[in-house]
Amino acid sequence: MLNEKKKIEMSIKLYPYYYGLSADLMFWAAINTLFLTTVKDFTASQINSLISLSVLISFISYFLILKLIKKIGELKAIKIGNISLLISSICITFLKSYGGVLFGLTLYEIAFVFKSMDHIILRRDLEYLHEENKFFTIATKGTLIYSIITMIISLIAGLIFNLNNYLPMYICIFFCFLNYIISNFLYCKEDTNNKDEKIETSKKAKIKFNKTILFILLFYLLIYCVIETSQTNAKLILQYNMEKFLTTENVAFLLSFIIFLSRIARVLGNIIFNKIYNRFKDKLSIIINILLIIALTFILLGDLVQNGYIGIAVITIGFAILLLLRDPTENYGRTILFNNTQKKFHDEFSAYYTLSRKIGKFSISLIVSIILLELDIKYAFIFLLVICVLTLYITSKITRTLQKNEEKENI
Numbered sequence: 001m002l003n004e005k006k007k008i009e010m011s012i013k014l015y016p017y018y019y020g021l022s023a024d025l026m027f028w029a030a031i032n033t034l035f036l037t038t039v040k041d042f043t044a045s046q047i048n049s050l051i052s053l054s055v056l057i058s059f060i061s062y063f064l065i066l067k068l069i070k071k072i073g074e075l076k077a078i079k080i081g082n083i084s085l086l087i088s089s090i091c092i093t094f095l096k097s098y099g100g101v102l103f104g105l106t107l108y109e110i111a112f113v114f115k116s117m118d119h120i121i122l123r124r125d126l127e128y129l130h131e132e133n134k135f136f137t138i139a140t141k142g143t144l145i146y147s148i149i150t151m152i153i154s155l156i157a158g159l160i161f162n163l164n165n166y167l168p169m170y171i172c173i174f175f176c177f178l179n180y181i182i183s184n185f186l187y188c189k190e191d192t193n194n195k196d197e198k199i200e201t202s203k204k205a206k207i208k209f210n211k212t213i214l215f216i217l218l219f220y221l222l223i224y225c226v227i228e229t230s231q232t233n234a235k236l237i238l239q240y241n242m243e244k245f246l247t248t249e250n251v252a253f254l255l256s257f258i259i260f261l262s263r264i265a266r267v268l269g270n271i272i273f274n275k276i277y278n279r280f281k282d283k284l285s286i287i288i289n290i291l292l293i294i295a296l297t298f299i300l301l302g303d304l305v306q307n308g309y310i311g312i313a314v315i316t317i318g319f320a321i322l323l324l325l326r327d328p329t330e331n332y333g334r335t336i337l338f339n340n341t342q343k344k345f346h347d348e349f350s351a352y353y354t355l356s357r358k359i360g361k362f363s364i365s366l367i368v369s370i371i372l373l374e375l376d377i378k379y380a381f382i383f384l385l386v387i388c389v390l391t392l393y394i395t396s397k398i399t400r401t402l403q404k405n406e407e408k409e410n411i
Contacts (some may be wrong), residue, residue: 004189008125011187015122016138018186020145022082022115025089025108026197027168029150030157033235034252040101041167044236044377048369050098050105051232056110057102057361062358065113066351074117074188074347080116082183084108086176093169109358116354120346123186123338129187136277136335143327145370151263158256162249171324207348215398217356219285220333222391223292225360227326229368234299234319235259237377238312243310258316265320266327273328282402284332285395288325290300290386295321296385303378312362336402 028035036042041049069077084107091104104317121141125131160167238258242251273284298318305311334353341349364387368380 005129007058008128008189008321010278011185012122012125012129012138014182014185015118015125016142016145018179018182019118019139019142020149021175021182022085022118023143023146024150025085025092025172026149026175027153027157027160027172028089030154030256031168033232033239033253034161035165036101036213037236037239038248039186040096042098044233044374045369046098047236048365048372050102051229052362052365052369053102053407054105054109055358055365057106058113059355059358059362061110062113062351062355065110066348069114069117069351070347074120075186077114077117078121078183078186079180081111081113081117082176082180084111084114086173086180089172089173089176090167093166093173105284112186113351113354113358116350118186118330119334120350121186121306123343123346124188127343132338135338136331137274137332139331140270140274140277143331144267144274145262147266147270147323147327151260152269154256154259154263156256157259158252158254161256162252207345212398212401213337213349214338214395215401216333216337217395219391219398220329220337220353221356221360221362222387222394223285224287224326224329224333224357225364226292226296226387226391227329228361229324229364230299230384231319231322232380233368233377233380234315234322237303237381238301238315238319240377241303241308241311241315254312258312258319261316261409262320262323266323269324270327272324273332275402277332281332281336283399285336285398286392288332289392289395291321291325293385293388294320295325296381296388300381300385303381336398340386 033047036047037044037051072080088104088107088111091107092101095101095104119139123132124133126135126138157168160171235255238255239251242254246254277284295318298321299315300309300318302314302316302318305314334350337349337353338346364384367383371380372384
């Protein structure tokens, strides 16, 4: 019993560092658009279509993957996720065709379905110690570590890319191998239970969706996916605008520096939202929504400015706000989802949480890629801005629902 408690405590301590190193493909996020346009010679429309198609293919196999996770357990699922990320990084690096890169990105999307179980392990470990109220804080510590690491990476990514276009991806492959090793040290008590018994219990119990859950899933689907899509296309806007008056080498350096600044904003976002969570938690969704509208407005205004450096500066402000919001959106959505659902269904709801992101990513990326076939990239941002304005209804509903639930608990 004591030994098990020590394993759980060790797993909780390890979790933020593991998540910080494995939340995404290291270096890939810093140079993805530059790598795909410069090395692979893909257009903006092709990049968005790669994203939407990879999500669609992974979505088709989604429920089969969920059944597999139930059979093998959360710990093995995380290991499979990390192995998949390793293979994905190798494919993206070395395969040159559109189909080859699509395979790599599809494996990347599938990997995160398996890997999403790391949040379940953290939640269950905290519940075992009766400290589930620390979930948001520890999850935020993980995203904070990730944001600090990627901030450093973004500062040097441009330099490394200029030395050798493939070097950042070689380092990415190394990190994927390292993450697989670290994942073997995570521990979850419930993973040792009889698997057949777990599956049988799952069959008898029926998962129920209410308005609160649906609004939370819609919030994450729309807001997070708008942030993701905007982040990719904001880098493209920056790159295209800089190419009008800078050399390719200077574009790589300046883009790397801008991404570094945005990573500082991401670090600040984790710190700031961790501090204000307890004070504004009922209103946090609507605060995130409004800040996202401001970010997209800045990007659009910056693209309209004809003066090169001023326009780049305005776009950079919007880009930084996007990164400021990314981790708090992820952590807050998952926290309120777990707080408003039964713990026996957390596996399923965590999977649906990831699924909602994939549905949104596919739909939004597909529409954006269609827009870019005929229109300028600024029209894609107008579309994203309209989505954010419409999402205000959902975030206001979440705020009211959480406030009502809190009032009921206090009675």
